[in-house]
Amino acid sequence: xxxxxxxxxxxxAEACGPDGxxxxxxxxxxxxxxxSDATAPTTESAASLAD
Amino acid sequence: xxxxxxxDIWSDIACPWCxxxxxxxxxxxxxxxxxxxxxVEVEYHSFELAPDTPVDFEGxxxxxxxxxxxxxxxxxxxxxxxxxxxxxxxxLEFNFDKLRHTNTVxxxxxxxxxxxxxxxxxLAEVLFxxxxxxxxxxxxxxxxxxxxxxxxLDAAELTAALEADRxxxxxxxxxxxxxxxxxxxxxxxxxxxxxxxxxxxxxxxxEQVLTQVSAERGA
Numbered sequence: 001x002x003x004x005x006x007x008x009x010x011x012x013a014e015a016c017g018p019d020g021x022x023x024x025x026x027x028x029x030x031x032x033x034x035x036s037d038a039t040a041p042t043t044e045s046a047a048s049l050a051d
Numbered sequence: 052x053x054x055x056x057x058x059d060i061w062s063d064i065a066c067p068w069c070x071x072x073x074x075x076x077x078x079x080x081x082x083x084x085x086x087x088x089x090x091v092e093v094e095y096h097s098f099e100l101a102p103d104t105p106v107d108f109e110g111x112x113x114x115x116x117x118x119x120x121x122x123x124x125x126x127x128x129x130x131x132x133x134x135x136x137x138x139x140x141x142x143l144e145f146n147f148d149k150l151r152h153t154n155t156v157x158x159x160x161x162x163x164x165x166x167x168x169x170x171x172x173x174l175a176e177v178l179f180x181x182x183x184x185x186x187x188x189x190x191x192x193x194x195x196x197x198x199x200x201x202x203x204l205d206a207a208e209l210t211a212a213l214e215a216d217r218x219x220x221x222x223x224x225x226x227x228x229x230x231x232x233x234x235x236x237x238x239x240x241x242x243x244x245x246x247x248x249x250x251x252x253x254x255x256x257x258e259q260v261l262t263q264v265s266a267e268r269g270a
Contacts, residue, residue: 003233005247008260013250014137015236016066016100020120022250023130024137 055092056264059241061229062175063100064155064189067134067145070179072238072251074141079257089265094166095175097159097225098237106190108152115152138183149186156222161195163218164209165202173202 014022060076062069080091108115116127131147138145158178165174177198181187188194192213196206212218229239232247240248240257243264248256 003247005232005241005245007247007249008242008263009248009250009252009256011249013252013256014068014071015238015250016063016068017236018100021066021068021134023133 053089054268055090056243056261058091058093058243059096060093061096061098061225061234061239061241062237063098064158064178064182065104065152066098066100066237067138067183068251069238070143070183071138071141072240073175073179074143075251075254076238076240076257078254079261082254082258083261083265087262087265089261089268091261093172095162095171096229097162097222098229098234098239099155099159099222099226100237102154102156104152104154106154106157110152112147112150112152143183145183146186147183150182151186151188151190153188153190155190156219157192157195157213158189159222159225160213160216160218161199161209163221164212165199165204167218168204170199170202170204174199174204177202 014024016022058076060073062073083091110118112131113124113127116122117124135145135147162171162174162178165171178189181198182189187198189198192210195213196210199209200206232239232241236249238249238251242248242260246260246264248260
C-alpha cells in the first residue's frame with residue numbers, strides 16, 4: 001500500500017516491524033572507522049530484536 | 052499565537068528504534084525551535100509489534116529471542132551490542148540484560164489514559180526508560196500504575212481504567228489508522244498531516260521537515 005504522505009528523509013533509517021528490527025550490519029564504532037575508507041557498510045539485515 | 056505543527060508518532064514501547072528515534076526527533080525539534088517560535092505538538096499512537104508476546108515471559112531478552120526466533124545466542128548477543136552502542140550515541144543507556152520482555156497492550160492503554168490527562172509525553176519517556184534502561188516491567192497493571200504515578204497520574208484511576216480496558220478501543224483505532232496509512236514499521240512520524248518520516252532518522256531530517264512546514268505556512 002502506498003503512503004498517503006510525502007516521505008521525507010533516509011528510506012533506510014532503522015525501524016522495527018512485525019518481523020523484527022533492522023540492525024546495522026556493522027558495529028557503529030567499526031562502521032565509523034570504515035567511513036574514512038569510503039567503504040562504510042550501508043547494508044542492514046532485518047533481524048528479529050526486541051519484539 | 053502561531054498554530055502548532057502537529058506531529059503524530061506511531062511507536063511501540065518494546066521498540067529500540069522508537070526510543071532512539073524519539074531522542075533524535077527531540078534533538079531535531081530543539082534545533083528547529085532555536086530558529087522558530089512555532090510550537091510543535093506531539094501525540095503518540097499505538098503500534099503493537101508483537102501482540103502475541105506473553106505478559107510474563109520468564110527469562111532474559113536473549114532467552115526470548117533464542118526461544119521464540121530460533122536465532123543463535125552468539126548472533127543475538129552481537130546484535131544487542133550493536134543497538135546498545137547506537138543508543139549510547141544518542142545519550143541512551145540500554146540494558147538488555149535487565150530487560151523484562153512483555154506484552155505492551157496495557158502500556159499503550161496507559162498512554163491513552165495519560166493523553167486524556169495531559170501527561171502522554173511524560174509517560175512515554177518514563178515507559179521507554181523503564182523498559183530499556185531500568186529493567187522494569189511495563190506489562191501489568193500494578194507496575195504501570197506505579198510508573199504512571201511518577202508523572203502525576205492518579206494510580207487508582209489508572210488502575211481502574213486498565214482493569215476495565217477503557218482505552219483498548221483507542222489502541223485498536225490507532226492500529227487501524229496505521230494500517231490504513233500503510234505504516235509497516237515504527238517509529239513513524241506524520242508531520243502536519245502531510246509528511247511522513249519513517250524510522251530513527253537523524254535529527255537534521257526532523258529539523259528540515261519542520262522548517263519546511265513552517266515555511267510553507269508562511270508562503
